[in-house]
Amino acid sequence: MSSKIENYGPQGPAAAARARQATAAQPNASTGKPAVPVAAGESVKLTGEAQLLAQTGKAASAAPDVDMKKVSEIRDKVRDGRYQVNAERVAAKLTRYEWELGSR
16 A cells, blocks of 8 residues: 655655646656656655566566567478467466456
């Protein structure tokens, strides 16, 4: 659970109002909401979930879009008639995926 804390510290309400006005014209790119500056001496602590999400995003950005080695292997198998689909495995993975989506 998180709480919004305003007007905390020695700066008082006037400084907080100026900060809100200064950032109102600069929306946060990811949410479209105004960005809130962090003044010197203040800190921000991310939850474990937020840290994991950030790490996942970095890993996804660093990963290649397509594994060309895997594509080449599958293409060769299809061309040679050696590619076989395990319908039970596909069904099991689809069922698990649906279950994971439903449990969120």
